[in-house]
Amino acid sequence: MKLESARVSSREDSELLSFVKSLGIEVNEKALPIIGRYYIRILDVEYTSESWDGLREIINKLRKTYIVMPAYNEEKTIGSVLDSLLKVFKPNNIIVVDDGSKDKTREIAKSKGVHVISHIINRGLGGALGTGIYYALMRGAEIIVTFDADGQHLLEDALKVIKPVVEGRADLAIGSRFKGDIGQMPLVKRIGNIVLNTITAVFAMRYVTDSQSGLRAFSRACASKIKITCDGYAVSSEIIVEASRGKCKIVEVPIKAVYTEYSMKKGTNVMEGIKIAINLLLDIFRR
Numbered sequence: 001m002k003l004e005s006a007r008v009s010s011r012e013d014s015e016l017l018s019f020v021k022s023l024g025i026e027v028n029e030k031a032l033p034i035i036g037r038y039y040i041r042i043l044d045v046e047y048t049s050e051s052w053d054g055l056r057e058i059i060n061k062l063r064k065t066y067i068v069m070p071a072y073n074e075e076k077t078i079g080s081v082l083d084s085l086l087k088v089f090k091p092n093n094i095i096v097v098d099d100g101s102k103d104k105t106r107e108i109a110k111s112k113g114v115h116v117i118s119h120i121i122n123r124g125l126g127g128a129l130g131t132g133i134y135y136a137l138m139r140g141a142e143i144i145v146t147f148d149a150d151g152q153h154l155l156e157d158a159l160k161v162i163k164p165v166v167e168g169r170a171d172l173a174i175g176s177r178f179k180g181d182i183g184q185m186p187l188v189k190r191i192g193n194i195v196l197n198t199i200t201a202v203f204a205m206r207y208v209t210d211s212q213s214g215l216r217a218f219s220r221a222c223a224s225k226i227k228i229t230c231d232g233y234a235v236s237s238e239i240i241v242e243a244s245r246g247k248c249k250i251v252e253v254p255i256k257a258v259y260t261e262y263s264m265k266k267g268t269n270v271m272e273g274i275k276i277a278i279n280l281l282l283d284i285f286r287r
Contacts, residue, residue: 042088045159047166061166064142067094067158070128071149075103078149082112085147085155095135096149097128126235130228137223144223148214157255161217164251171222171248174208174240175215180254200237204244209252212236222248
């Protein structure tokens with residue numbers, strides 16, 4: 001992992017490079033850009049810019065990137081999921097929303113030193129995401145990443161969805177399992193997702209290959225435009241509809257979903273699909 005940059009002289013630049021070093025990235029402060037390109041590489045994901053000023057902006061956005069993790073009775077997985085994220089992200093930049101869990105989800109999350117917000121009752125995925133996104137915005141987040149607590153997402157893929165938003169090429173980047181490796185995805189889930197994609201497209205006026213993906217990255221401007229009213233799983237479709245209405249530029253990034261017997265028990269089903277359609281219809285009448 002390496003940072004290529006021009007000579008750094010200002011105090012601000014020194015502070016930024018200190019932040020980069022804290023991520024475990026090797027820094028060569030005197031190196032000239034290669035082929036006129038400045039970059040930092042975190043794991044296998046490379047963030048690039050044509051100028052040092054552009055790279056400085058990217059580093060600033062990375063420094064103000066927050067992970068929002070909704071969690072409900074996830075004591076079996078949340079510890080290892082947070083350990084993975086903490087390889088790159090600082091505890092202060094991770095927000096776990098404990099959605100009224102009855103197990104040790106809250107205690108495990110707090111033991112990792114991350115921010116933990118607890119709902120007294122279980123409000124649902126939409127309620128948890130709404131709380132987490134609002135809190136991240138209040139803390140000055142420039143980029144907000146939503147990340148599931150059940151072990152389905154990979155750290156490397158989180159960095160991939162951040163990339164187009166950090167580089168200014170997108171306002172909302174959605175991690176698409178259908179553009180990546182869906183080998184582990186059961187057939188019933190594939191069919192269900194296609195149906196939900198179609199329902200979402202009707203209301204959003206654009207088709208997204210994985211509308212129900214829980215891994216996504218928002219710019220601050222886009223996140224500020226999204227008004228979450230759905231407490232349940234319909235929030236995934238609602239986010240796309242709201243982003244489309246807000247003229248946010250949406251891109252999809254290929255990701256790999258990790259399916260286990262545990263994670264298979266979660267997510268949407270036929271009844272949830274019906275609820276999503278009803279919620280989107282009600283949303284239209286509310287406007």
